[in-house]
Amino acid sequence: MMETGSNSYFLKPDALASLAQGMIGNLTAVLTLKDGAIPFTLLDTFDQSLRRSGRMLLEIGETLELLMSDGRVLSQPAERNGRFVTDFQAGAIKQSLSDLSPLRSLSPVGSGDVRRGMIAVLDDDHKTHCRAYLQIFASDGEERGALVTLQGLRGYGKSLGELRLHLEACGGAPLSFGEIYAEIFPEQNGYDAKPEVSMAPDDTAFDAATNIISAHFPVARANEGGIIEDHDTGFLHDYRIALRKIRSVLSLFKGVYEKDQSADLKARLSDLMKPTGRLRDLDVYLLERQRSYDLLPDTLHGGLDTLFRMLAEERMVEKAKLARHLASKTYEKEVAELAKLFMKRKKLRPGPAADLNAHDYARDLIWNRYRKICSIAGGIGPSSEDAEVHMLRIHCKKLRYLMEFFGSLFPEKDFKTLLMPLKRLQDDLGQFNDHSVQQVSLQDFLWKGNNWPDGVDLEVAQSVGALTAVLHRQQLELRAKVVESFAQFNGPKKQKKFRHLFHQRRDTK
Amino acid sequence: MKIIACYSNKGGVGKTAAAVNLAYAFAASGQRTLLCDLDPQGASGYYFRVKPSKTLTEATFFKDVEKFTKSIRGSDYDNLDILPANMSFRDFDVFLSRIRNSRSRLKKALKAAKGDYDVILLDCPPNISTLSENVFRAADAILVPVIPTTLSQRAYDQLLDFFKGNDLPKKKLHAFYSMVQGVKSLHGETMQAMNGAHKERFMMAQIPFASDIERMGVHRAPVFVSAPVSAASRAYQALYEEVRKKVAEE
Numbered sequence: 001m002m003e004t005g006s007n008s009y010f011l012k013p014d015a016l017a018s019l020a021q022g023m024i025g026n027l028t029a030v031l032t033l034k035d036g037a038i039p040f041t042l043l044d045t046f047d048q049s050l051r052r053s054g055r056m057l058l059e060i061g062e063t064l065e066l067l068m069s070d071g072r073v074l075s076q077p078a079e080r081n082g083r084f085v086t087d088f089q090a091g092a093i094k095q096s097l098s099d100l101s102p103l104r105s106l107s108p109v110g111s112g113d114v115r116r117g118m119i120a121v122l123d124d125d126h127k128t129h130c131r132a133y134l135q136i137f138a139s140d141g142e143e144r145g146a147l148v149t150l151q152g153l154r155g156y157g158k159s160l161g162e163l164r165l166h167l168e169a170c171g172g173a174p175l176s177f178g179e180i181y182a183e184i185f186p187e188q189n190g191y192d193a194k195p196e197v198s199m200a201p202d203d204t205a206f207d208a209a210t211n212i213i214s215a216h217f218p219v220a221r222a223n224e225g226g227i228i229e230d231h232d233t234g235f236l237h238d239y240r241i242a243l244r245k246i247r248s249v250l251s252l253f254k255g256v257y258e259k260d261q262s263a264d265l266k267a268r269l270s271d272l273m274k275p276t277g278r279l280r281d282l283d284v285y286l287l288e289r290q291r292s293y294d295l296l297p298d299t300l301h302g303g304l305d306t307l308f309r310m311l312a313e314e315r316m317v318e319k320a321k322l323a324r325h326l327a328s329k330t331y332e333k334e335v336a337e338l339a340k341l342f343m344k345r346k347k348l349r350p351g352p353a354a355d356l357n358a359h360d361y362a363r364d365l366i367w368n369r370y371r372k373i374c375s376i377a378g379g380i381g382p383s384s385e386d387a388e389v390h391m392l393r394i395h396c397k398k399l400r401y402l403m404e405f406f407g408s409l410f411p412e413k414d415f416k417t418l419l420m421p422l423k424r425l426q427d428d429l430g431q432f433n434d435h436s437v438q439q440v441s442l443q444d445f446l447w448k449g450n451n452w453p454d455g456v457d458l459e460v461a462q463s464v465g466a467l468t469a470v471l472h473r474q475q476l477e478l479r480a481k482v483v484e485s486f487a488q489f490n491g492p493k494k495q496k497k498f499r500h501l502f503h504q505r506r507d508t509k
Numbered sequence: 510m511k512i513i514a515c516y517s518n519k520g521g522v523g524k525t526a527a528a529v530n531l532a533y534a535f536a537a538s539g540q541r542t543l544l545c546d547l548d549p550q551g552a553s554g555y556y557f558r559v560k561p562s563k564t565l566t567e568a569t570f571f572k573d574v575e576k577f578t579k580s581i582r583g584s585d586y587d588n589l590d591i592l593p594a595n596m597s598f599r600d601f602d603v604f605l606s607r608i609r610n611s612r613s614r615l616k617k618a619l620k621a622a623k624g625d626y627d628v629i630l631l632d633c634p635p636n637i638s639t640l641s642e643n644v645f646r647a648a649d650a651i652l653v654p655v656i657p658t659t660l661s662q663r664a665y666d667q668l669l670d671f672f673k674g675n676d677l678p679k680k681k682l683h684a685f686y687s688m689v690q691g692v693k694s695l696h697g698e699t700m701q702a703m704n705g706a707h708k709e710r711f712m713m714a715q716i717p718f719a720s721d722i723e724r725m726g727v728h729r730a731p732v733f734v735s736a737p738v739s740a741a742s743r744a745y746q747a748l749y750e751e752v753r754k755k756v757a758e759e
Contacts, residue, residue, distance in 0.1 A: 125729070127558035128585040153583025154590055 007150035007164075008071040009172035010179050013136065013143035019170045020119050025162045027121045027129060037113035037138065042184070045104040046226055046234065047193055051177045053099070057106065060114065066093045069175060071149040083107060083231060103287065105232040110185040112139035121163050129159035132167065137184045145183040148172055191222050193238045199408050205361040206354035209253040210342055212405050216242045217339035228323040233283040236322075240280060243273050248401045252365060255353030262351065268338060275325050281441065282315040284434065295470045296463060303463025306456060307445065362406035367502035369399045377486045382479070386436050389482060393429035400426060410501060418497060421489040428478060428485045435475040442468050511756050512629045514648040518671075519664040520635040522654045523687035525552040526722050526732075527748070528632035531652075533731040534749035536589035540627040543581065543590045551594030553632040557584045558729050559591045586734075590626075628756075637671055645677050650756050654687035654716070657699035665703070683755055684711045685748060688718040712755070714748035717741065 011019065020031035043057045043064075044050045050057055054069035059078050066074040076091030083105035088094040119132040135147040148167060152160035173179070181188060195215040199208055220242035226235030247269040250262060257265065289308050293301060325331055341347055353361065376392045400422055407415055442464050515528035525548065532544035532553075546553035551561055559582045581590050633644055645651060653668065655661050665684065672679050684707065690696050704711055716722070721736040728735035732742050 123558075123560075125558040125560065127560070153585075155579065155582035 007152075008067075008069065008175035009148045009150070009167055010175050010183070011146045011148050011167070011170065011172045012183075013145055015171040016134070016136065016146055019132070019148070019167060019172070024121055024166045025159075027123055027159055027162070029163075029166075030120045030122060031117060032120070033115060033117035033134075037115040039111065040114045040137075041111045042109040042181075043106045044109050045100060045106055046223075046231070047104065047191055047238070048109075048181070049100055049104065050097075051181055051190075054177055055096070056177050056180065057093070057097075058114070064088075064093050066096055067147065068096075069177070071151075071175075101234070103232060103237075104234045107231055109181065109188060110139060112137055112144070112184060114138070121159060129153060129156040130163050132163060137180070139184050144186075145180060147175065147180065191219075193219060193241070194404070195219060196408065197405065199358055199406065201357075201359050201409065203358040204354060205253060205256050205356045205358050206348075206350050208358040208361070208405070209249050209256045210345055210348065212249050213246050214339070214342040216246050217335070217342065220246075221335065221339070224326050228326055230319055230323075233287065236276060236280055236283065240273060240276050243269060243276075245401055245405075247273070248398060249405070252369075252398060252402060253353070253361075255351040257354070258349035258351045261349045265338075268334070272331075272335065272338075275322055279315065279318040279322050281437070282311055282318060285311050285438065285441070286315060288434075288438070292467055296466055300463045300466050303460040304467070306460050307464060310445075358406070359409050362402065362409055363502045366399065366402050366406070367498070369395060369402060370498050370502065373399060374490060377490070380479075380483060380486075384479075389429065389432055389479065390436070392482075392486075393426070393433050396422065396426050396429060414497060414501060418494060418501075421485070421494065425482070425485045425489045428482045432475060432478040432482055435471045435478060439468050439471050439475070442471075510626055510629065511649045512631065512647055513752065513756060514631040514633055514644050514651045515654070516631075516633040516641070516644060516651050517635055517654055517664070518637045518641075518668050519661060522635075522656050522661065523716055523722070524635065524654050525556070525632055526725060527652065527654055527685075527687065527716065527745070528630055529553055529556045529725070530731045530733060530745040531749055531752060532589060532628075532630045533586060533733050534745060535628045535630070535753075536584075536586055537733070538749075538753075539588065541588050541625065542628045542630065543592060543626045544584075544630045544632065545592040546594040546632050548632050548634045549594055550634075554591055554593035556725055556729055556731070557591050559584070559593050561593045637668065642675060642677070645672070645681065648681065650683055650752065651681050652752060653682055653684040655684050655703070655711075656688045657686050657696040657703070659695075659699065662699055662703060665707075669707075679710070682710050683752065685751075686711070686715040689715045690718045712748070712751045714744060714751050716744045716748065719744075 020029055022029065038060055041059045043059055056067040058065045058067070062078050063075050064078045068074065074092040074096055076093045077089055080089060081087040084102065085094060085097045085100055085106070086102060088097070115134075115136045115138070117134040117136070119134065120128050121130050121132075122128055130153055131151045133149045133151060135149075137144050137146070150160060150164060150167070178190070181190065195218075197208075197211050197215045199211070203211075220239050223235040223239040223242070226232070227239060247266060250257070250266045250269060256262075286308065292304055292308075296304065373392065373395045376388065376395060380388055380392065400419070403415065403419060403422070446461060446464055513531070515524050515531070517524045528544060532542050536542040544553055544557075554561060581592050583589075584591050631644060631648065633641065653665065655665050668682070669679065671677070672682065686700055689700075717740055719739070719741040721732050721739045721741040725732060725735065732739060732745060736742055
């Protein structure tokens with residue numbers, strides 16, 4: 001029987017011949033290649049969550065194959081109803097992919113041909129001691145590399161060890177799906193929604209701001225295609241976050257750029273974001289569709305049908321509008337110009353804070369933001385206005401961005417202990433905000449005065465009314481949760497850490 | 510886990526060929542299978558090209574469970590492992606008792622070595638002894654190949670007498686005709702007589718006398734591999750299906 005374990009390697013195509021040649025100790029390597037190459041398509045989410053998690057999903061003819069990092073291969077029929085994992089037929093792959101975000105679709109990373117074969121390692125009785133399974137990938141008609149999976153047979157561990165040494169001597173490297181992607185599809189650059197912007201301790205605030213901004217324009221731009229094609233809602237989400245981060249740098253890094261230029265850039269960034277707001281809101285409502293149905297009894301579902309049908313129709317219109325906008329020459333010109341401005345830097349005009357040390361500058365920004373959060377949160381109680389919680393959310397978001405921007409300047413472990421509770425607090429604040437925004441928009445929906453026939457009118461009003469009431473009650477619960485998670489975020493130990501990292505006197509650091 | 514013994518008190522009746530092909534068929538159906546070559550001649554191991562294990566000849570062998578599991582070899586086929594021959598009868602006895610006892614270290618060792626088998630097939634040596642009695646008690650089913658000739662008939666009767674005399678459950682015995690030659694009238698007559706006398710003990714499947722089976726020694730592979738489209742393969746497939754049902758009923 002098979003020995004299991006991590007037995008997968010990546011091998012450059014030119015090393016295959018030496019792998020399959022001749023004797024391995026007293027044993028003989030015999031190569032058999034299956035006839036013909038089979039076309040394959042490599043599938044992944046846009047943010048390559050499969051590659052990141054050490055898996056590779058291939059569509060080969062009518063079969064899906066999922067290669068796992070330990071060498072196992074799962075398969076199931078390729079036929080499916082859509083681009084999401086939930087659209088897959090029940091099977092081993094669907095189960096294994098259940099950890100992927102349900103919001104991200106799977107789309108082709110690239111296509112090519114795969115040729116399969118096996119090297120059997122035999123003794124003088126022609127008994128197999130171990131095997132190496134080969135998958136040789138080619139794209140654009142050129143062999144790019146082979147995935148080699150070793151299989152030992154029970155009782156022949158020594159021979160497997162010899163084969164492994166031979167494979168390593170031939171240049172076999174422990175499997176990395178990142179490398180396979182890069183080798184098979186060299187033109188793929190690997191999308192990263194959170195690009196790491198490296199910073200040196202002696203960087204200036206100007207360097208830091210400009211580096212962060214120029215790293216995020218490509219992120220935003222990489223999502224344009226997916227928004228236009230409407231593959232999933234993640235594209236618009238990432239696009240907006242990238243632009244928002246850029247805008248945050250412009251507004252948070254005060255004095256880094258000259259005042260007028262800074263104001264102009266902020267306005268231009270806001271203009272870029274403006275056309276995306278309504279579509280994102282609609283995406284959020286529609287993603288919440290099932291939860292809304294779950295919240296109300298069946299008798300009130302009729303009104304929800306009408307509500308969501310209208311929202312879906314509006315989304316179609318908004319989506320088309322945004323797609324047209326993103327494909328327009330005006331947009332292209334503006335976004336390219338902005339990206340170039342930060343890439344080339346020559347036309348950026350430094351402000352009074354431009355030459356400050358980035359590390360010191362970061363400490364001050366983070367400390368001030370943290371203090372602001374503490375003072376707002378201290379005043380939040382059962383009777384506070386929604387607007388106050390909303391403010392807390394905005395400041396937390398800014399603190400999070402700052403901490404992420406400057407992460408590389410501070411000790412990683414300390415940062416993690418502060419970021420985790422901040423993320424949790426933000427989740428609760430986000431939910432609180434969603435509930436509040438949804439109630440307002442539900443009211444708007446009713447006030448808009450759609451010309452429904454009498455019966456439908458009543459039905460919609462009942463459903464929307466009931467949903468608003470449920471959301472309101474949940475919102476109250478969430479407010480209590482926010483207070484609780486703030487306490488978690490701002491416990492005595494964490495206060496000390498914040499002070500230590502961001503406020504201790506410079507000369508004692 | 511089911512233990513199936515391939516046993517005959519007469520040699521040269523196609524016992525090992527049946528054990529080898531049945532083991533292959535069980536494994537091919539996805540059941541994790543261990544074929545134990547208990548016949549000192551080591552023919553089962555030879556058919557699978559597995560060299561006899563040196564460690565097995567050591568007297569202390571069964572005191573060391575780890576050594577036992579280490580002497581198991583993966584065959585060239587999925588789900589099929591082989592325990593090569595060279596076991597003494599004394600060891601054989603201990604082997605059986607340990608494999609049966611669910612708390613035994615051997616069983617745990619098999620499990621730990623990811624060899625928690627669904628089916629264990631025993632290719633037994635051809636004699637009746639006090640030790641064979643232990644096989645009879647340990648196995649869930651005992652497959653007995655019978656060549657339809659007078660001598661084989663006599664040997665089968667002796668086996669039945671042994672079961673009777675030692676108070677062994679006769680219903681574990683599942684006989685089948687082996688090396689059957691349709692052209693020989695003696696074969697036909699013997700089968701008719703034996704079917705009449707031992708109606709419940711004989712299975713439907715019959716293994717023909719076939720050169721493909723004889724050639725297993727040349728190919729050193731089950732007929733399912735060396736002659737997949739042959740009368741012999743079809744016959745072993747039918748035998749496998751019948752045995753699988755019988756074992757499931759146990």
